[in-house]
Amino acid sequence: MEHTLTKHYKAIIWDWNGTLLNDLEICIDAMNMxxxxxxxxxxxxxxxxxxxTFPVRDYYERAGFDFEKHDWETIALEFIRNYRDLIHKSLLHDRVNEVVSYFQTAGKRQFILSAMHxxxxxxxxxxxxDPSKFEIIAGLGDHYAESKAGNAHILVDKTGLSKDRIVMIGDTIHDYEVAHETGIDCxxxxxxxxxxxxxxxxxxxxxxxxGELIDLFN
Known part of the structure; x- marks a missing residue:
């Protein structure tokens, strides 16, 4: 089926952090601080x-935090502050512009889904x-849902497409879980x-x- 993917999928829902944005290093740095x-x-x-992992509180515990000693809300907000201070260091992953343009030329509708505010x-x-390449950019807050999965359901509904015509592209097991819960491929x-x-x-x-996406869809 791989050689028919270009014809099959009509819409791409992109995860942002870690998939298009290469923020791995600053996430590690923010935590290490x-x-x-x-x-x-x-x-x-x-x-x-x-x-x-998600929920991220589980990740914090795996990293070494004991929430019998530390307040979860304080720790979570401190990470967000560190991340915001470091975000200027993060660039796009290699070939992002090429891949996004490839799907645009192929007539695919593109969306971004993220747990960021x-x-x-x-x-x-x-x-x-260029944000105009994406029909909807959906983060948390504003007029969208209060979870990534909730936003995924909203995006799928807004496309007006059959779920089997939509694919989510992400970088975590949670992205797969969100796609699976929404009823779309990943x-x-x-x-x-x-x-x-x-x-x-x-x-x-x-x-x-x-870059392997282009080979997969060709």
């Missing part, structure tokens, strides 16, 4: 990709990509926040990088 401050062991990239999401995208890219071995446990198609 917090761990160092409290005398905990710092994370290395491979270990991070093995423990990162709506205003910050639009700001972050606009600094790196392709994962092992160039973000979780290892390829973990992604392959979903049983869905897993690529090494975004």
């Amino acid at each position: 917090m761990l160092h401050k409290r005398g905990y062991k710092l994370l290395e990239k491979q270990h991070y990709k093995e423990i990162f 709506q205003d910050f999401l639009v700001e972050t995208i606009s600094a790196r990509l 392709i994962l890219v092992a160039d973000g926040h979780q290892s390829k071995e973990r992604l392959e446990t979903t049983g869905t198609k897993v690529l090494n990088n975004l």
Whole structure:
């Protein structure tokens, strides 16, 4: 079926963080700033990709935080502040513009779905990509739902397409779970926040990088 994907799918729902935006390093740095401050062991990239998960509170516990000692809300807000301070260092993954343009030329409708706050999401995208290439940019807050899965349902409804004509492209098991809950297909890219071995446990198609999407759809 792979050679028929271009004809089959009419809409692409992109995850942003880790899929289009290469923010892996700053996420590790933001967490390590917090761990160092409290005398905990710092994370290395491979270990991070093995423990990162949703809900993120579980990831924080795997990273070393004991929420019997630390207030969850305080820790979560501190990470967001660190992340915002570092976001200027994050660039797009290799070939993002090429891949987005490829789907645009092929007549695919494109959307972005993220767990980032709506205003910050639009700001972050606009600094790196032409937002007009995406019909809807859906983050949390604003007039969208209060969860990524909720936003996914809204986006699917807004397309007016049959669910089998829509595919989500992400970089985490959670992206697969959101797609599965919404009833759409999912392709994962092992160039973000979780290892390829973990992604392959979903049983869905897993690529090494975004560039492989063009080969997959051709």
